[in-house]
Amino acid sequence: MSVIIEANYCKKIGLPGYSSHQYMLTLRTELSDLSQVGPESQRLHALLQASVDRELQQPGWLPPSNGNGQHPTNGNGNGHGNGHSERWSCSAKQQALILRIVDEHRLDKNDIEQLAQARFGKGVKQLNTLEASGLIEELFEKHPRQRNGDRPQPQRSHYAIR
Numbered sequence: 001m002s003v004i005i006e007a008n009y010c011k012k013i014g015l016p017g018y019s020s021h022q023y024m025l026t027l028r029t030e031l032s033d034l035s036q037v038g039p040e041s042q043r044l045h046a047l048l049q050a051s052v053d054r055e056l057q058q059p060g061w062l063p064p065s066n067g068n069g070q071h072p073t074n075g076n077g078n079g080h081g082n083g084h085s086e087r088w089s090c091s092a093k094q095q096a097l098i099l100r101i102v103d104e105h106r107l108d109k110n111d112i113e114q115l116a117q118a119r120f121g122k123g124v125k126q127l128n129t130l131e132a133s134g135l136i137e138e139l140f141e142k143h144p145r146q147r148n149g150d151r152p153q154p155q156r157s158h159y160a161i162r
Contacts, residue, residue, distance in 0.1 A: 003031045005040060009048035013056055014113040014123040023055045088125045090132035097136055098124065105143045112139075 010024035025048050031040055088095045102112055115138070116124045120131045127135060 001032075001034075003034060003037065005029055005031060005037060005044070007041065007044035007048055009045065009052050011052050011056060012122065012126065014110075014117055015059060016110055020123050020125070021056060021059055023052050025051055088127075090127050090129050094129060094132040094136065098132065098139070101136070101139045101143065104145075107139075107143070 006026060006028045008024065008026040010022065012020055012022040014020050027044055027048060029040065029044070031037060090098075098112070101107070102109060112135075113124055116122065116127060116131075116135055119135070119138070120127060122131075124135070
């Protein structure tokens, strides 16, 4: 009796200007001995991971810097003005709020991208609505809104976008 196993490995990394690169590999192999599934799975995973990581070290083209380390954007933070930009997975209101917080507090978009990667394992644009709410909550905790001078606004504990 033969068994076919298929292993897939994919990784997406965030780059400056809310750009990202993704690489995916899939391998399929046939085994005649079921006892080899575990060891073969480990071998395939290691091979795929090393291959994907090696390929992602070459980011290719990046949007040009405007001289101060920032990458130009078209208003949605991705640097592509052709109308064919990568869509955000969260709601439009969440997208607007994240961008407003970044803009109002003059936050580095790369730092926010790294925060999303560290917390959710994906870039800001790939966050679903629940994850985006978590990111927004964390941004509000770290950067409370200011009112009436320097008095901070009360913390939002269960902030939800509708």
